[in-house]
Amino acid sequence: MIEAHEEDLKTYIYRELEQGGKYDIADQSFMNRLVRELTKGAEGMFLLPVLRLRTILKEPTPGQMEDRLADLSHSLDDAFADTIARIQRLPESRSRLGLDALRWLTLTTEAMTESELSDALAIHEKQNAVNVKYRPTTKTILECCQGLATVDTEGRVRLAHYAIQEYLTEHSEDLFPRAEATIAVTCLRYFVFENFQDGPWTDRSEIKSKMEMYPFLAWAARHWGHFTQQTETDPEVWSALFTFFSSSVATAVTNQVRQYSLGLRRDYWIASECWSYTALHHASREGLDRAVNQLLDSGAFSVNELTEMGATPVLMAAADGHTLTTRSLLAHGANPRLRNWYGDALDCAIEADRVDTIRELVRWGMDPNGVADDGHTYLNSALDTDSAGAFATLVELGADIEAQSEKEHHVHIFLTAARWGCVKIVSLMLMRGWADIEMRSPSGLTALHYAAAAGETTTVKRLLDASADIKAMDKKGRTALEYAEARGNKTTARLLVDAGALPRGANRARNLVLRSDRPAATH
Structure with missing residues (x-):
C-alpha cells in the first residue's frame, strides 16, 4: 500500500486545485475545507484522496463540488466503483x-x-x-x-x-x-496481418526492425498461448486459432519473434528452423490439448514431426509441463525417447522442473535410471538447472543416486552438485539424508572444497550452515580456503575466513606467537 504523509497530501491537493483552475470558481475557505476533508479521510493512503479529488474536480460549480464531497465514500472499493x-x-x-x-x-x-x-x-x-x-x-x-x-x-x-x-x-x-478470449483473439488475428507476410526473416536486423515497427508483435508471440489455453473452447478463439494454424508464414513468424525476443541463440530463430516449426509444435508447446487432438486426427501431421533442431511435439509439451497434452501425444504414438540436442522428453521435463510431467513419462514407461549413449543420466539433467523438485521426484520414482553417480561423475553426485552451485539440490540431499556432508572424492575433496574452488559462495554458505568441516584437508593437505584463494575467488575466501578458516601456515604462526608471549622461565 502506498502510504501518504499529511503534508505531502496537502501539497499535492493544493497543486492540483491550482492547476485545475478551481480558485477561479471557489473561494479559499472551501478549498481549505476540501483539503482538510480529503486529508482526514486518507487513512495513510495516497490513492484514495487522489481518486476522490479527481471526482470532485469534475464538478463545474462550488455547490456541486460540495455535494460531491458530502456524498463520497471513504472506502477504496467505493472510490474504484466511482x-x-x-x-x-x-x-x-x-x-x-x-x-x-x-x-x-x-x-x-x-x-x-x-x-x-x-x-x-x-x-x-x-x-x-x-x-x-x-x-x-x-x-x-x-x-x-x-x-x-x-x-x-x-x-x-x-x-x-x-x-x-x-x-x-x-x-x-x-x-x-470474455476478457481472456478477447486477448487471445487479438493476438491470433494480429499474427496473420499483411504486415508480417514477408517473414520469417533471414537477418537479425530485419527481426529487430519489425519488432520496433510493430511493438505488440513480440509481446503477443510470447503470451498468446497462455490466453488461448484458457479459452480454447470459445468458438471465436477456436476459429481464430485455426486461421492462424492454416498460415505457415504466421506460425513461422510467431515462433521466430518469440524465440528471438526471449534471447535464445540463433539456432532457435533462424528462418529454416522456424519454417519447420509446425502448428502441431505450437499447439503442443502451449498445451492446447483440444487443438493437438484435432490436428493429429486430421492426418496432416506426424506425431513425431521433427523441427530442424530435432524438436518433437512431445518434447515441446514436456518442456513446458503440459501433462495432459503430453498424455494425448503419447496416446497418439509419440516417441518420448527421440532426442534433440539436449535430450529426450524426460530430460526436457526434468530440466524445466516439471514434476507432474516427469511422473507421466515414467508412468508411460521411461526409466528414471536410463542412461544416454554419451553416459548422460537423468539426475544430471536436474543438476543442469538445480531442479530440486525434479531430483526428488526421480529418486522417489526409483532413480539410484549411487549408480548414476558412478556412471557419469566419477565422484558422488552430491559433490558434483556442490561444484556446480546447485544449492537447492545440495540442501535437498542433506535434508533427506541422501548424502554425508563430509563424504570425499578419491582425491580427498569434500563438498566444501568443490564449492569453494568453483566460487559458489551461496553453496559454501549453505554447507557451512550445515556444519561442514571448515578445516577438512584433501590428500595433499589443502583446505577449502586454499582452493578458493588459488582460484582467485575472493568473495568465497572472505566468507570462509569470516567463518573461521585459517590461511596456510596460520596455525604454526599462531603457536609461535603464543610461545613468544609466555613469561621467561626462572631458575
Whole structure:
C-alpha cells in the first residue's frame, strides 16, 4: 500500500486545485475545507484522496463540488466503483478505450510498455493490417483510465496500485466479459496481418526492425498461448486459432519473434528452423490439448514431426509441463525417447522442473535410471538447472543416486552438485539424508572444497550452515580456503575466513606467537 504523509497530501491537493483552475470558481475557505476533508479521510493512503479529488474536480460549480464531497465514500472499493462509473460516462470511444486498457492491464502477467499497449489497443475487428492512425497516445490512455493507470520509471504501463488490481480482478466478469478470449483473439488475428507476410526473416536486423515497427508483435508471440489455453473452447478463439494454424508464414513468424525476443541463440530463430516449426509444435508447446487432438486426427501431421533442431511435439509439451497434452501425444504414438540436442522428453521435463510431467513419462514407461549413449543420466539433467523438485521426484520414482553417480561423475553426485552451485539440490540431499556432508572424492575433496574452488559462495554458505568441516584437508593437505584463494575467488575466501578458516601456515604462526608471549622461565 502506498502510504501518504499529511503534508505531502496537502501539497499535492493544493497543486492540483491550482492547476485545475478551481480558485477561479471557489473561494479559499472551501478549498481549505476540501483539503482538510480529503486529508482526514486518507487513512495513510495516497490513492484514495487522489481518486476522490479527481471526482470532485469534475464538478463545474462550488455547490456541486460540495455535494460531491458530502456524498463520497471513504472506502477504496467505493472510490474504484466511482472511478469506473466515471469512465463509463465518458464519450463512447474514450470509455471503450479506458476499459479496454484496464482489461489488458488487469490480465497481463508481464507489464506492457507504452508502445506495446498502444499497438494492442489499435487492433480492431475486420482489420487485416496494422493501422498506426488508431494507436492512442499514452496521455490519452491515462486520461481515459481516470487515474487508475500510471507509467513506471521503465516506461511500462501499470495499474496505479495493487488494490486496483484486486478490485478489477474481483469484478472482471462484469467489467470485462470474455476478457481472456478477447486477448487471445487479438493476438491470433494480429499474427496473420499483411504486415508480417514477408517473414520469417533471414537477418537479425530485419527481426529487430519489425519488432520496433510493430511493438505488440513480440509481446503477443510470447503470451498468446497462455490466453488461448484458457479459452480454447470459445468458438471465436477456436476459429481464430485455426486461421492462424492454416498460415505457415504466421506460425513461422510467431515462433521466430518469440524465440528471438526471449534471447535464445540463433539456432532457435533462424528462418529454416522456424519454417519447420509446425502448428502441431505450437499447439503442443502451449498445451492446447483440444487443438493437438484435432490436428493429429486430421492426418496432416506426424506425431513425431521433427523441427530442424530435432524438436518433437512431445518434447515441446514436456518442456513446458503440459501433462495432459503430453498424455494425448503419447496416446497418439509419440516417441518420448527421440532426442534433440539436449535430450529426450524426460530430460526436457526434468530440466524445466516439471514434476507432474516427469511422473507421466515414467508412468508411460521411461526409466528414471536410463542412461544416454554419451553416459548422460537423468539426475544430471536436474543438476543442469538445480531442479530440486525434479531430483526428488526421480529418486522417489526409483532413480539410484549411487549408480548414476558412478556412471557419469566419477565422484558422488552430491559433490558434483556442490561444484556446480546447485544449492537447492545440495540442501535437498542433506535434508533427506541422501548424502554425508563430509563424504570425499578419491582425491580427498569434500563438498566444501568443490564449492569453494568453483566460487559458489551461496553453496559454501549453505554447507557451512550445515556444519561442514571448515578445516577438512584433501590428500595433499589443502583446505577449502586454499582452493578458493588459488582460484582467485575472493568473495568465497572472505566468507570462509569470516567463518573461521585459517590461511596456510596460520596455525604454526599462531603457536609461535603464543610461545613468544609466555613469561621467561626462572631458575
